[in-house]
Amino acid sequence: MSTEPVTEQRQAEWAERAVRESAAGQPDDPGTPYAGREQQVLARIERARRRRPVVREERITLAHGSGGKATHTLIDAVFLEAFRNPLLAPLEDGATLSLGTARAVFTTDSFVVNPLFFPGGDIGDLAVNGTVNDLAVCGARPLYLSAGFILEEGFPVADLRRITASMSAAAKAAGVSIVTGDTKVVERGKADGCYITTAGVGLIDRPALGPPPEGSPGLSISGARPGDAVVVSGPIGEHGAAIMVARGEFEIEADLASDTAPLHDLVAALLDALPTQVRTMRDATRGGVATILNEVATGSEVAVVVEETAVPVRAEVTGVCELLGIDPLYVACEGRFVAVVDGAYADRALQALHGHPLGRGAAVIGRVVADPAGLVLLKTTFGGTRIVDLLVGDPLPRIC
Amino acid sequence: MRFVDEYRDAGMARALAAEIAARCEPGRRYTFMEVCGGHTHTIYKHGLEDYLPETVTLAHGPGCPVCVIPMGRVDDAVHIAEQPGVILTSFGDMMRVPGGRGSFFDAKAAGADIRMVYSPLDALKIARANPDRRVVFMAIGFETTAPSTAMTVLRAAAEGLDNFSVFCSHVLIIPAIKAILDSPDMRLDGFIGPGHVSTVIGCEPYEFIAREYGKPLVVAGFEPLDILQSIHLLLGQLAGGRAEVENQYARVVPWHGNRVALEAIGKVMRLRPHFEWRGLGFIADSALGMADEYAAFDAERIFDLPGIRVADPKACQCGEVLKGVLKPWECKVFGTACTPETPIGTCMVSSEGACAAYYDFGRFSRERVREATRS
Numbered sequence: 001m002s003t004e005p006v007t008e009q010r011q012a013e014w015a016e017r018a019v020r021e022s023a024a025g026q027p028d029d030p031g032t033p034y035a036g037r038e039q040q041v042l043a044r045i046e047r048a049r050r051r052r053p054v055v056r057e058e059r060i061t062l063a064h065g066s067g068g069k070a071t072h073t074l075i076d077a078v079f080l081e082a083f084r085n086p087l088l089a090p091l092e093d094g095a096t097l098s099l100g101t102a103r104a105v106f107t108t109d110s111f112v113v114n115p116l117f118f119p120g121g122d123i124g125d126l127a128v129n130g131t132v133n134d135l136a137v138c139g140a141r142p143l144y145l146s147a148g149f150i151l152e153e154g155f156p157v158a159d160l161r162r163i164t165a166s167m168s169a170a171a172k173a174a175g176v177s178i179v180t181g182d183t184k185v186v187e188r189g190k191a192d193g194c195y196i197t198t199a200g201v202g203l204i205d206r207p208a209l210g211p212p213p214e215g216s217p218g219l220s221i222s223g224a225r226p227g228d229a230v231v232v233s234g235p236i237g238e239h240g241a242a243i244m245v246a247r248g249e250f251e252i253e254a255d256l257a258s259d260t261a262p263l264h265d266l267v268a269a270l271l272d273a274l275p276t277q278v279r280t281m282r283d284a285t286r287g288g289v290a291t292i293l294n295e296v297a298t299g300s301e302v303a304v305v306v307e308e309t310a311v312p313v314r315a316e317v318t319g320v321c322e323l324l325g326i327d328p329l330y331v332a333c334e335g336r337f338v339a340v341v342d343g344a345y346a347d348r349a350l351q352a353l354h355g356h357p358l359g360r361g362a363a364v365i366g367r368v369v370a371d372p373a374g375l376v377l378l379k380t381t382f383g384g385t386r387i388v389d390l391l392v393g394d395p396l397p398r399i400c
Numbered sequence: 401m402r403f404v405d406e407y408r409d410a411g412m413a414r415a416l417a418a419e420i421a422a423r424c425e426p427g428r429r430y431t432f433m434e435v436c437g438g439h440t441h442t443i444y445k446h447g448l449e450d451y452l453p454e455t456v457t458l459a460h461g462p463g464c465p466v467c468v469i470p471m472g473r474v475d476d477a478v479h480i481a482e483q484p485g486v487i488l489t490s491f492g493d494m495m496r497v498p499g500g501r502g503s504f505f506d507a508k509a510a511g512a513d514i515r516m517v518y519s520p521l522d523a524l525k526i527a528r529a530n531p532d533r534r535v536v537f538m539a540i541g542f543e544t545t546a547p548s549t550a551m552t553v554l555r556a557a558a559e560g561l562d563n564f565s566v567f568c569s570h571v572l573i574i575p576a577i578k579a580i581l582d583s584p585d586m587r588l589d590g591f592i593g594p595g596h597v598s599t600v601i602g603c604e605p606y607e608f609i610a611r612e613y614g615k616p617l618v619v620a621g622f623e624p625l626d627i628l629q630s631i632h633l634l635l636g637q638l639a640g641g642r643a644e645v646e647n648q649y650a651r652v653v654p655w656h657g658n659r660v661a662l663e664a665i666g667k668v669m670r671l672r673p674h675f676e677w678r679g680l681g682f683i684a685d686s687a688l689g690m691a692d693e694y695a696a697f698d699a700e701r702i703f704d705l706p707g708i709r710v711a712d713p714k715a716c717q718c719g720e721v722l723k724g725v726l727k728p729w730e731c732k733v734f735g736t737a738c739t740p741e742t743p744i745g746t747c748m749v750s751s752e753g754a755c756a757a758y759y760d761f762g763r764f765s766r767e768r769v770r771e772a773t774r775s
């Protein structure tokens with residue numbers, strides 16, 4: 001390697017600082033035999049991962065909206081920090097509230113998808129189904145929704161009509177009413193057409209999901225335990241793949257439609273069959289199934305082992321993902337959920353799901369084991385093992 | 401996607417693994433370097449090491465395009481992006497590569513117009529659509545991507561576009577391999593040669609490795625079975641006392657390379673006398689700049705660049721990792737100060753980087769997992 005006279009040389013201050021900050025508080029234990037060193041490094045990394053996350057960036061980047069690591073960090077370090085309370089802290093898909101004698105679930109979601117209209121749906125049914133699904137996977141019967149619109153100056157009223165028509169149809173299909181709303185308009189260029197925020201309320205009217213003595217511990221992301229089975233309600237990644245193709249940036253043609261659908265009925269079928277044996281459910285949106293599995297692993301302090309060959313993925317989705325170098329496990333769905341159920345009831349869960357049109361493609365994709373806690377492991381089709389981590393950065397911004 | 405599945409068959413993998421184990425001499429340890437980041441990615445993504453005997457170690461090489469970009473180069477690109485009227489275009493992988501003042505993502509969040517593209521032709525499209533802006537393409541990669549950059553410049557010249565330029569940071573694979581071979585820490589038994597690069601340069605340029613350094617090299621495809629097969633071939637050469645260049649990826653790689661692609665490079669670009677590689681320092685004749693005839697498309701000549709060298713952070717051991725001397729986890733800051741979320745070194749950025757691949761896919765103890773997943 002030749003050397004080159006260097007005129008001016010600088011230090012990367014931020015990097016030196018990051019190294020110092022991280023080194024403070026974790027002394028390296030020297031003098032250990034080589035064989036065990038990798039293990040020690042792995043243990044050190046786990047400790048580092050458990051520390052409170054800090055937002056290092058000075059500004060919001062697109063990665064903060066990805067649903068992956070940066071989003072989790074932002075939620076933890078900024079939102080949870082500011083709003084901390086016992087109802088928010090579990091970071092479930094919705095908050096479970098006691099209103100008098102009733103137990104209700106309250107949730108909200110914003111939609112910025114690009115394009116607004118895509119095969120299989122549009123931002124309107126997405127906004128209704130997204131909130132309906134968040135309520136459903138918390139065990140609630142969805143009842144009432146709100147809808148807030150942020151519109152860009154110049155947005156065609158005909159498009160808005162199309163959106164509200166599909167919202168109305170989706171609400172009807174889900175058995176909910178949109179009972180309150182709000183409208184704001186911003187100058188041209190300050191938003192991209194139309195953004196929608198919905199919030200929803202639902203009732204938990206299953207005694208089995210209530211507090212003890214009648215009820216189980218309820219649905220909770222911390223409820224998974226070794227021996228449980230992991231179920232997905234259908235083939236994954238269709239929404240994300242359809243959006244990618246619809247954007248037309250990749251010059252790919254594929255026969256794909258979004259899977260957007262209301263899941264309350266399917267969830268009810270599962271809870272009817274397994275009143276107390278479902279540990280947790282989440283609908284797999286941004287960040288895909290992989291993100292939920294990671295939330296289960298960290299939330300319940302368990303390992304999740306997934307069999308790649310068991311994961312249902314349509315050939316078109318595999319094809320698009322292969323071309324773009326994206327793993328379908330990370331691709332968004334809008335009409336699929338992941339459930340962790342008592343392992344002994346896995347077959348009964350599948351039976352219940354298969355009996356519903358939206359659950360025909362349901363499959364057991366993996367199981368919960370004790371060790372190594374906090375990790376999601378994938379047995380690959382090829383026969384090897386690897387980790388499935390939270391995604392860093394955003395392969396596809398504005399997917400929902 | 402049936403055509404992929406046949407290279408991911410677990411049954412064939414098991415059969416090949418048995419043959420690999422049989423070819424290993426008892427008591428002998430083998431270290432092979434996969435030069436290309438694409439191979440590193442495949443190895444971790446499919447958990448390929450599960451099929452290798454303990455005595456076979458894979459060292460990860462320097463062939464990850466963004467891993468070799470030094471911090472000063474990122475700062476120069478950000479400087480270009482900050483000039484009035486500029487749109488900087490870049491591959492997505494490049495967006496998070498840290499510079500002395502942060503990454504493209506940071507610069508974008510601070511107001512610079514930096515856009516992700518999937519090919520240099522997309523950058524050209526942006527240039528056509530924005531005649532009042534100056535569109536710069538951050539060109540990175542080995543001989544694999546250099547031809548498409550060159551063809552794009554030729555297209556821009558033919559169209560007479562005067563608002564398009566290239567910040568040429570293309571590097572060459574052979575000088576990097578040579579640098580590794582000449583490094584005193586070298587303890588390699590052979591190379592898994594880069595498949596994509598070889599579609600352009602062919603297999604001949606590797607012959608000196610076998611001839612002068614006595615090391616076997618097998619050019620390999622990117623499916624997991626391709627890699628197992630090349631390891632099998634490498635072990636076969638070693639067992640027979642041979643050192644040759646073999647082509648496992650003949651279904652794609654022509655022995656003599658791609659003349660059209662090489663000509664395009666030769667026309668538009670010229671060899672730089674030296675170029676700084678992240679972690680490896682300056683390597684002579686190791687990179688491509690724009691030829692004088694295409695100076696009008698050379699961002700280095702259009703913009704006044706600060707060209708300041710930014711020293712790698714003291715704790716950073718990317719150089720050792722790129723040379724395959726250290727395993728990623730042996731770097732002092734691996735997984736603590738340096739993570740894919742907040743990378744300090746470049747190997748932690750792209751999923752083709754050894755550190756990121758190990759962190760994202762391989763960060764677990766194989767013994768413990770074997771226990772946990774026994775069914």
Ligand code: SF4
Pocket residue numbers: 715716717718719721728731732733734735738744745746747748749755
């Ligand atoms: S851990 Fe980070 S700093 Fe260390 S070698 Fe890897 S990328 Fe470079």
